[in-house]
Amino acid sequence: MATPFATLGFGNGFPFCLVRFNIDPNRTIQNEPSLAQTMESYWNLDEITWGGAVLNPANEPKDLICNPNNNLGFDQYVITQQPTEDEYYVVNASRPRIVVDGGSEYYYHGLSAFYFYRKETSTTGQYISQITFVSYSSTQGASDYSNDTGCQPVYYGSPPSPYIIGYTRTIDNYTFTNVDINGIPFVKTVRTLFDGYNYKTPTTPNPSCPNPAYLPAVGTTPNITLHTY
Amino acid sequence: MLPIQTVKSPNNAEIICVYKSGHTSLKNCLPFNEIIFRTRLNVMNEKGRTVAFLPVRNPIERFVSGIYTVSKNKKYFNLGVNDWLDMLENNTHKNLHFMDVTTVLRNACFCFDDIYLYKFPDHFEQMLRDGGYEGEVPHENASTKKIVLTDSQTERVAKYYTKDIALFESIKAPGQQFDFMPI
Numbered sequence: 001m002a003t004p005f006a007t008l009g010f011g012n013g014f015p016f017c018l019v020r021f022n023i024d025p026n027r028t029i030q031n032e033p034s035l036a037q038t039m040e041s042y043w044n045l046d047e048i049t050w051g052g053a054v055l056n057p058a059n060e061p062k063d064l065i066c067n068p069n070n071n072l073g074f075d076q077y078v079i080t081q082q083p084t085e086d087e088y089y090v091v092n093a094s095r096p097r098i099v100v101d102g103g104s105e106y107y108y109h110g111l112s113a114f115y116f117y118r119k120e121t122s123t124t125g126q127y128i129s130q131i132t133f134v135s136y137s138s139t140q141g142a143s144d145y146s147n148d149t150g151c152q153p154v155y156y157g158s159p160p161s162p163y164i165i166g167y168t169r170t171i172d173n174y175t176f177t178n179v180d181i182n183g184i185p186f187v188k189t190v191r192t193l194f195d196g197y198n199y200k201t202p203t204t205p206n207p208s209c210p211n212p213a214y215l216p217a218v219g220t221t222p223n224i225t226l227h228t229y
Numbered sequence: 230m231l232p233i234q235t236v237k238s239p240n241n242a243e244i245i246c247v248y249k250s251g252h253t254s255l256k257n258c259l260p261f262n263e264i265i266f267r268t269r270l271n272v273m274n275e276k277g278r279t280v281a282f283l284p285v286r287n288p289i290e291r292f293v294s295g296i297y298t299v300s301k302n303k304k305y306f307n308l309g310v311n312d313w314l315d316m317l318e319n320n321t322h323k324n325l326h327f328m329d330v331t332t333v334l335r336n337a338c339f340c341f342d343d344i345y346l347y348k349f350p351d352h353f354e355q356m357l358r359d360g361g362y363e364g365e366v367p368h369e370n371a372s373t374k375k376i377v378l379t380d381s382q383t384e385r386v387a388k389y390y391t392k393d394i395a396l397f398e399s400i401k402a403p404g405q406q407f408d409f410m411p412i
Contacts, residue, residue, distance in 0.1 A: 021260045056303040072253060073298060078323035088323070094256060 002044070002227035005062035013039045014096065015068040021108075023101040023140060030141030031178040031185040032106040038096045040226060041109035041184050045071050050113045050222035051089035052077030061227055069095075072110070084120040089113070091222060099139050111184060112137040113222040117215050125204030129195040132215040134188070136222055141176035141187040148172075151209035154199065166199030167209045182224045190217050233336055235281065236261055238360025242280045243341070247333055248326045249294045250286040250349045254367040258357070281341040282356050283407070284349040285330055285397050288390035289383060293376050295326035310378065314385050331392040334407065344407040346396075352403035359404055 012018060013035060023029065033041065043064060047056040057071040064070055074092035081088070094110035114135040121128045149170045155162040171194045179188045196210025235243035236259035244259065246252045286294075296313060299305045316322035337344055347356040354366045378386065387394060399405075 019257055024260065054302070054304040058301055058303050058306070069253070070301065073302060074325070075302060075304060076323065076325050081323055090325075094253075097257075 002060050002229050003062055004229045005065070014042060015065055016095070018096060018098045018107075020098045020100050020105065023099050027140040027142050029099065029101050029104075029106050029139060030176065030187050031180075032099075032139045033109050033185050035107055037184055038107040038109045041111050041224075042071070042096050044226040044228075045093055045111065045224070046227045047225040048091045048093065048111060048113065048222060050077075050091050051115065051218065051220060052079075053089040053091045053113070055091045055093055057093070084122075085118065087117045089115050106139055108139040109184060110138070111186075111224065115218045117218075119215055125199055125201045125207060126210070127197045127199075128210065128213075129193075130213070130215045131191070131193040132217050133191040133193075134217050135191075136179065136181070136186040136188050138186060141178075141189070142174065144173075144175045146171060146173045154197070164200075166197060166207045168195075168197045169210045169212065170195045171212050173214075179221065181222060182226060184224060192217070233333070233340055234261070238282070238357070238362055240361035242282055242345075242360045244282045244284070244356065244360060245333060245337055247284055247286070247330055247349075248328070249291045249298065250284040250330070251353050254353070257367050258364060259360075259362065279341045280343045280345070281337055282345050282347060282360060282404075283330070283334060283337065284347050284353060284356060285393070285400060286349040287397055288330075288393040289378070289386055291393075292327065292386045292390070293378065295324075296376050299324065299326055310376065310382055314382065314389070317389055318385070329390060329393050331396055334396070345404045346400045346407050347403050348397065348400050352400075355403040 043061045045057065047054065049055070053075045054077075055073055055075045057073065059067070059070045072093050072095065074090055077089045079087040079089075091113045092111070094112070096110045097108045099106045099108045112135065114133065114137075117132045119130050121130075147170075149168070152168045153164045154166045154168060156165045157163060173190075173192045175190045177188045177190075179186045192214040194210075194212040194214055196212070198204070198207035198210050200207050234246045236246065236255045238244055238259060244255055246255060296310055299308075299313075313322075313327070317327055334344070345359075347353065350368075357366055
C-alpha cells in the first residue's frame with residue numbers, strides 16, 4: 001500500500017509539462033489512454049515485468065513530486081546474444097507525452113515493453129536473416145501491412161551479357177492490435193521480417209527464389225503492477 | 230547484433246540513443262524513430278546518404294551514472310559496484326546501461342553512411358543545433374547522488390572500456406566525422 005498524497009502539479013496532473021510530438025509517419029492514433037490512465041501509469045507504477053526483464057523503481061508515488069524522473073528507466077533480460085542470434089526482453093518507463101495528429105492532441109503514456117529475436121542462418125547457397133519484434137507501446141498504430149520485395153534476381157556482369165547468380169526476397173510484416181494491461185491501454189505491434197538470399201555455388205547451380213519463413217512471436221504478455229492506496 | 234534506436238533531428242540527421250549519454254533528454258525533445266534492424270536490406274537498399282550523430286561520454290562517468298540508475302531498480306538492490314564489474318568482465322550479464330559505445334558504433338557503421346561524433350555532455354547542445362533543433366536543450370535524468378569509485382574500481386572500469394576511452398579521447402571537436410578506428 002502506498003502513502004496517500006496530494007499535489008497540485010503543473011495544471012495537468014503531472015510534476016512537469018508534457019512534451020508534444022507530431023504523430024510518427026505512417027501511423028494513426030490507436031487505443032490512446034485517457035488523462036486518468038496516463039496519470040495512473042505515471043504516478044502509480046510499481047513494477048513492469050516481461051520475460052525476466054524487471055523494472056521496479058524503489059520509491060513511492062509521493063516521491064515523484066520532487067523527483068519526477070525517479071520512476072523512469074528500463075531493464076533488459078538477455079536470453080541469447082551471439083553474432084548470429086539475439087533474443088531478449090526489455091521493459092521501459094519514460095515520461096508521458098502528448099501526440100499531435102493534425103489539430104488534435106492525444107495522451108501517450110510512457111510505459112512500453114518489447115521482445116526481440118533475431119537469427120541468421122547461412123548454409124551452402126543460402127543466407128537467411130529473420131527477425132521477430134513484438135512491442136507494447138502507447139497511442140500509435142496502423143492498419144496491418146506488409147512490404148514484400150518479391151523475388152529479385154541478382155546479376156553478375158554488365159549489360160549486354162549479365163547472368164543471374166541468385167535471388168533475394170525481403171518481406172517485412174506488421175500487425176497492430178489493441179491490448180489492455182491492468183487497465184492501461186497499449187498497441188501491440190508484431191513485426192516479422194524475412195530476408196533471404198539463394199545463390200549459385202558448385203553444389204547449388206540453379207538457385208531458386210527464397211521461401212519466406214518466420215521466427216515465432218512470443219506468446220506471453222508484459223505484466224504491470226500498480227500501487228494501491 | 231542489437232537494434233539501433235535513434236531520434237530524428239529536424240534536418241533529418243539521426244541521433245543514436247546511447248544509454249547514460251543524454252538518452253532521456255533526447256527522447257524528451259525529439260521524436261523517436263522506428264528501431265533500425267540490420268539485415269542486408271539496410272545495406273543494399275540505397276535511399277540517399279544517411280547521416281547519424283553519436284554522443285560519446287567519458288566511460289568512467291558513464292559507468293558511474295549507470296550504477297546510479299540501475300541501483301534505483303529493486304531488482305539490483307543487492308548488487309554493488311564490484312558485482313557489476315565482475316559481471317561485465319565475465320560477460321555474465323548484459324545491460325544496455327553498460328554496453329560499450331564502440332559496439333554501438335560498430336553496429337551503426339552497417340546502418341549509416343556518415344557518422345559524426347560528439348562528446349557528451351560538452352558537445353550535446355552543439356549536436357542538437359547541428360541537427361537543426363532550435364528549442365530549449367533539456368538536461369533530464371541527471372543524477373544528483375554521486376558514487377565514488379575506488380582506485381582499483383576505476384582501473385577495472387578503464388580496462389573494460391579501453392576502446393571507449395580511445396574513442397572518447399579521439400574526439401577533438403564537436404561533429405568530428407568518424408572515418409576509421411580498429412574497433
